[in-house]
Amino acid sequence: MTPAPSLSEFFAELRSIGFFKRLFSWKQILRRGEEAYAGCRTRENETEQKYRETELQIGRLAAELQKERGKYTSLEALREAETKAYQDMRDRFEVTTRELEITRGKLFGLERTHEEQSLIEAERRQEERERYQSLEREYSLLAEQLSLAKGKIAAMEGAREELTLAETERRREERERYLNLESAFTELSEQLSLAKGRVAALESLRDELMSAETSRRKEEAQKYQELKENLDAVTRDLIAAKEQISAYESVREEQTAEYNRKIERINTLYDQLKSDRETLANEQMDLLVKKQEELAVSWQKHENEVAESIRTICRKHDFVWCEKCEYPHQGTPDNVVLIGKMYTIFDAKSPKNPEELENFPAYLKYQAEAMKKYCKHDDVRKEVFLVVPSSTLDVLTTYQYDLAEYVVYIITPESLIPILQILRQIENYEFTDTMSPEDQDKLCRFIGKLSHATKRKIQIDTYFSRELIDALRGIDMIPEDFAAEIGKYEQKAKLNPPMEKRVKMIEIEDVENEVRRMETEIAVRTAVGE
Structure with a gap:
């Protein structure tokens, strides 16, 4: 099946058609016009379908862009929450560090007080200084050095028992004070160990959080870059689509205007054709009625x-x-x-x-x-x-x-x-039995020949009548304007x-002479034509 021609091709073809082709192919021209009109309608429907598909695609892109923006907003909120949690943890770490510094200051004050009280006796102060120095080493060596300091303290306690009874009460009081200080030192050491453990745990947690935050930020930065690239691509596509839609709308407006003009022309031709068909139908109906009346x-x-x-x-x-x-x-x-x-x-x-x-x-x-x-x-x-x-x-x-x-x-x-x-x-010849056989044969031959000639004349006239009627029916194929002119000349003919x-x-000789004259004229014309 050949595709339907466009309206421009149809009008170009219509302008190129000659007079005789319009005269004898008018029905084909009308059919081509209807096909061109149907093809134009089909292309318009396809264009509208593409326009609707483009609008749907833009709507889907806009929805996806809105969804990506929502995801980006949720990621920003999550990042702000994690940043706030990290800041809170850092504040708590700083508070713990300040408390540790305060504890160290208190310990340093206690050591200083102990040194002032040990100035009374040089040996005791020297031993106590060594003990305090060992305590300081134990403090630096943490829990392992604490046991060694306790042994030295026990030795010093044994040596102090050999001192004078006058110093017993004072030493007892100092021992009690020492025990109190030792318990306080032990507690401070335990607290320091716990604080160091917590600091190490916090530092490891901080490192993990920093590493996780760094990787998360890298991932977020990468996702942000991808989203930004996608957004830029969608924006460019949207701008290109808008430009394409604008160009399409301008072209569509021009096509619509041209289409409306051509539709008006086609409607005019269709109205004219419809009017001609109605006129022809009315004339055929009148002829049919007249023919029925004649048949009656x-x-x-x-x-x-x-x-x-x-x-x-x-x-x-x-x-x-x-x-x-x-x-x-x-x-x-x-x-x-x-x-x-x-x-x-x-x-x-x-x-x-x-x-x-x-x-x-x-x-x-x-x-x-x-x-x-x-x-x-x-x-x-x-x-x-x-x-x-x-x-x-x-x-x-x-x-x-x-x-x-x-x-x-x-x-x-x-x-x-x-x-x-x-x-x-x-x-x-009423009494045929009186006729001779020759006369009877002549009579029969004459009647048979006359009967055959009469029947053949009837058959030939009937054949040419049918052919002439078929030829006259072909006048329906001629356009209405020419049919009207032909009708005028037909009325004038006689x-x-x-x-x-x-x-x-009517003598037979006259008829024979007329036939011979016509045969001679036909022969002469045939010879001249050859």
């Missing part, structure tokens, strides 16, 4: 034409025409001719509708059987003639009905003259066949 009286017209033709023949060739009132028997045949004291019946028969001839042979058979009411009389010829229109011969399968008491012949109006002449010739004069006989 065609049988009566045929009877009148046959009766008038027989009267004319009777007047011209001196046959006796019998009026209906002069017929002596019951019944009124259409046409009766008296030949040699015998009444010959010519009954005109015609179909009610010349275009519906299926039942006409059966009708003629019935009418042939009905002729019995005329043929039962002795003075009525036993050969009855049913005169039918020439156009009905094609549907007839027989032209003679041999019944028991009479014979019915089917003839046409063109064969009336030869049949009447043959009847007169036969009447001249045929003038030779008139028939009653006082002048």
Whole structure:
């Protein structure tokens, strides 16, 4: 199937078509116009579908962009929450560090007080300084050095027992103070160990958090960069789509304007075509009504034409025409001719509708059987003639009905003259047994040749009538304007066949000379043409 042409191609083709092609291919041009119009409508629907798909794609991109913006906002909020948690943990670490510094200051103050009290006795102070120095080393070595300091303290306690009883009470008090200081030191050492453990845990946690924060920030930065790139790409696509839509809308406006102009032209052509079709339909309807009216009286017209033709023949060739009132028997045949004291019946028969001839042979058979009411009389010829229109011969399968008491012949109006002449010739030989065999053979040869020529003349006229009717029906293919002009010339045309004069006989020699003249003229023209 070929694709439908566009309107521009259709109008270009229409402008390039010549006069004769428009004249004889008008229906094809109309069909091409309808195909171009349908193709234009199809392309417009496809363009609108693409425009709607572009709008849907832009809507989906906008929704995805909004979703990505929501994700980015949630990531920003999560990052701010983690930053705040890290800041809180850092604040707590700084508070713990300050508390540790305060503890160290208190410990340093206690050591300083202990040194001032040990100035009374040099040895004791020296031992206590060594003990304090060992304590300081134990402090630096943490828990392992604490056990060694306790041993030295026990040795110092044993040495102090050997001192004087005067210093016992003071040493007891100092021991109690020392024990208190030792317990305080132990607690401070334990707290310091715990603080160092917590600091190490906090530092490891800080490192982990910093590492996680760094990796998370890298991932967020990478995601942010990807989202930014996607946003830039979507923005560029959106700008390009907007530009494309703007260009498409401008082109679409131009196409719509051009389409509307072409649609107006097509509508004008369609209205004109519709008006022409309505006019043609009305004319065809009028012709059909007129034809139906003519068909309604065609049988009566045929009877009148046959009766008038027989009267004319009777007047011209001196046959006796019998009026209906002069017929002596019951019944009124259409046409009766008296030949040699015998009444010959010519009954005109015609179909009610010349275009519906299926039942006409059966009708003629019935009418042939009905002729019995005329043929039962002795003075009525036993050969009855049913005169039918020439156009009905094609549907007839027989032209003679041999019944028991009479014979019915089917003839046409063109064969009336030869049949009447043959009847007169036969009447001249009323007693055929008196004729010689040669005369009988001549008579039979003449009647057979005349009958064959008459039938062939009827067949040829019928054939050319059908061909001429088919040719005339081809006038429907011509455009209305030319048909109107042809109708005007047809009304002006007039045929003038030779008139028939009653006082002048048509001689065979005259007819032969006219035929020879026409044959000679045709031969000369053929030779000149070659």
